[in-house]
Amino acid sequence: MRMLLILGVALVLLGAAWALLLAPEEAIQGVPQRIMYVHVPSVVVAYLALGVVGLASALFLHRRDAAWDRLALAAAELAVLFITLTLVTGALWGRPVWGVWWTWDARLTTTLVLWFVYVGYLALRAWAPGERGARAAAVLAIVGLLDVPLIHWSVVWLRTLHPQATVLRPEGPALPASMLAPLVANTVAFLVLATALLRLRIRQERALAAAVEILESAG
Amino acid sequence: MIFVAAAYLAVVVAVGCYALTLRARQRLIRELADAWRPSAADGASMPRGAADSRRAAP
Numbered sequence: 001m002r003m004l005l006i007l008g009v010a011l012v013l014l015g016a017a018w019a020l021l022l023a024p025e026e027a028i029q030g031v032p033q034r035i036m037y038v039h040v041p042s043v044v045v046a047y048l049a050l051g052v053v054g055l056a057s058a059l060f061l062h063r064r065d066a067a068w069d070r071l072a073l074a075a076a077e078l079a080v081l082f083i084t085l086t087l088v089t090g091a092l093w094g095r096p097v098w099g100v101w102w103t104w105d106a107r108l109t110t111t112l113v114l115w116f117v118y119v120g121y122l123a124l125r126a127w128a129p130g131e132r133g134a135r136a137a138a139v140l141a142i143v144g145l146l147d148v149p150l151i152h153w154s155v156v157w158l159r160t161l162h163p164q165a166t167v168l169r170p171e172g173p174a175l176p177a178s179m180l181a182p183l184v185a186n187t188v189a190f191l192v193l194a195t196a197l198l199r200l201r202i203r204q205e206r207a208l209a210a211a212v213e214i215l216e217s218a219g
Numbered sequence: 220m221i222f223v224a225a226a227y228l229a230v231v232v233a234v235g236c237y238a239l240t241l242r243a244r245q246r247l248i249r250e251l252a253d254a255w256r257p258s259a260a261d262g263a264s265m266p267r268g269a270a271d272s273r274r275a276a277p
Contacts, residue, residue, distance in 0.1 A: 005238075016227060035226045042230075077237075085233050089226045096222050193234065200241050204248060211252040218255060 001199055008193030015186035023182045035093040037182060040167065041190035042089060046082035047148065049075045049194065050118075054145045057138035066209065069134045072141060074201035076121050078194055083115045098161055106154035107162040110147055117144035 019037035026033035052075035060068035090108065091101045102108065121144065124137045155164045166174040173180050 012230075020223070020227075031220050032222050034223045038226050038230050081233055081237050085230060088229045088233075092222045092226045092229070197234075197237065197241070200245075204241065204245055207245075207248045207252065211248055211255065214252070214255050 001196065001203070004192065004199065005196040008189065008196045011189035011192050012186075015182065015189040018182040019186055024176075024178050026179075029097055032093055032096040035089055036179075037186045039086060039089040039093055040183060041187040042082045042085040044187050045190045045194045046079050046086055048191070049079035049082060049198075050114075050145060050148060052198075053079055053118075053121075053141045057141040061135065061138050061142075066134075067206075069138070070202055070205040070209070072138060073125055074198050074205060076118055076125075076141065077201060078198055080115070080118045080122060082190075082194070083111065083118065087111060087115060103161055105161045106158040107151060107160050110151045110154050114144065114147045114151060117147065 015037070019034055023034065023037070025031065053072050056068045056072035056075060059065070060072060087108075090111075094103070095101050117140070121137050121140050124133060124140060127133075128136065152165075154160060155162055167180070167183070175183065
């Protein structure tokens, strides 16, 4: 498990070197466009983590197996971490390009709503431990996922300052290969790092459950 | 350039803080588990300190 973490950190460092030193500079935006190499991977990891949260929550509600609940909680923490990074790196990209740190644009606003929903999920887990809290949180996690398609399609349905998708679009990526390759490499690096953190977190929850069981059996 | 540096710094700080939190939590769980590990001598579960004091009693 430690090896996966080291591999993830190494890949992120290599990806950063590729993005900052080797990838070509964008003609209009210039240097700030390089923020894309951390902004987009953060979004991808956050979306995948949310997928895991939703699936694990549904399976927990269906089977009542605590292992699925532990997976949902671990993935939710990662989702919040990477949504936060998405918002922060987006603001840092927006300031030099749009001239503002934040605007109440449809995509930005729906992403902020998503962040609040899953911070709420973590707060619920902290304040309402036990089976009932876990079930309520699982329902919240599934309902919160409804915001994801809104975020994705907001740039298509509404006039927004945020640009439309340049990678995940029906016509194929709009980026040149010299930018797409480092973007994919950075996304893979972020995914490896996030997987290592997820596995660590699940192992902790399992150890905690075992410790609590010992405590309860001791009276 | 400052915005790009700040974005990378944000990634390092966020992931680094989360990793440190995981490490601290891991240490707490280990201490908790060690303190309440079932005693091999009598099979009962009790705090390590309590087990030691009982053995020392006449």
